[in-house]
Amino acid sequence: DIQMTQSPSSLSASVGDRVTITCRASQSITRYLNWYQQKPGKAPKLLIYAASSLQSGVPSRFSGSGSGTDFTLTISSLQPEDFATYYCQQSYSTPYTFGQGTKLEIK
Amino acid sequence: QLQLQESGPGLVKPSETLSLTCTVSGGSISSSSYYWGWIRQPPGTGPEWIGSIYYSGSTYYNPSLKSRVTISVDTSKNQFSLKLSSVTAADTAVYYCARTSLGGLLDYWGQGTLVTVSS
Numbered sequence: 002d003i004q005m006t007q008s009p010s011s012l013s014a015s016v017g018d019r020v021t022i023t024c025r026a027s028q029s030i031t032r033y034l035n036w037y038q039q040k041p042g043k044a045p046k047l048l049i050y051a052a053s054s055l056q057s058g059v060p061s062r063f064s065g066s067g068s069g070t071d072f073t074l075t076i077s078s079l080q081p082e083d084f085a086t087y088y089c090q091q092s093y094s095t096p097y098t099f100g101q102g103t104k105l106e107i108k
Numbered sequence: 109q110l111q112l113q114e115s116g117p118g119l120v121k122p123s124e125t126l127s128l129t130c131t132v133s134g135g136s137i138s139s140s141s142y143y144w145g146w147i148r149q150p151p152g153t154g155p156e157w158i159g160s161i162y163y164s165g166s167t168y169y170n171p172s173l174k175s176r177v178t179i180s181v182d183t184s185k186n187q188f189s190l191k192l193s194s195v196t197a198a199d200t201a202v203y204y205c206a207r208t209s210l211g212g213l214l215d216y217w218g219q220g221t222l223v224t225v226s227s
Binding site: 002033035037043044045046047050051056088090092093095096097098099100101102 | 153154155156157160168169170171172204206209211212213214215217218219220
């Protein structure tokens with residue numbers, strides 16, 4: 002299985018901050034990397050697919066980059082509704098696997 | 109607007125079989141562009157992909173669960189189902205159904221249903 006490792010595991014930030022979350026794959030996954038946002042008691046929501054494509058309806062302050070094994074999710078200016086847990090997921094090969102999550106908290 | 113809804117028992121006894129159904133509305137499960145999948149999330153941890161099925165019945169399973177998992181589809185009812193046998197407390201989780209688009213992205217999810225394994 003391809004292992005996905007996110008860093009940091011948790012992050013404190015303020016409204017308006019620029020935030021970057023990193024995801025590393027245990028082998029090359031080219032650009033088969035997706036990012037999800039999850040709020041308590043809710044299903045994950047797709048934000049970014051294919052490493053850098055913004056899912057329809059997702060604000061443009063979210064962006065993704067990377068290829069191969071190293072990827073980043075950037076939120077350019079944090080809004081109150083962005084405080085949540087973020088997961089990366091590789092879809093290069095089955096079994097699809099997720100990172101352990103990054104919990105973004107209000108400072 | 110596509111919607112997915114999980115249904116099934118919230119409590120299952122150890123060694124028994126967990127059975128869940130996902131009903132798809134607002135779109136056809138027979139679309140050639142999508143797979144339909146199950147994902148679970150134990151409390152406090154990240155999601156785990158269980159497996160996916162195509163409308164034709166072809167399936168992909170997580171090897172870690174393959175010996176205990178069966179996913180099936182009923183196109184006449186626009187539903188697909190999950191069976192997980194010989195459950196233990198480690199199978200306690202929120203179970204989600206989701207649409208899998210080309211490239212493996214999970215773009216529509218059900219709200220999730222908590223299944224607890226306990227006697």
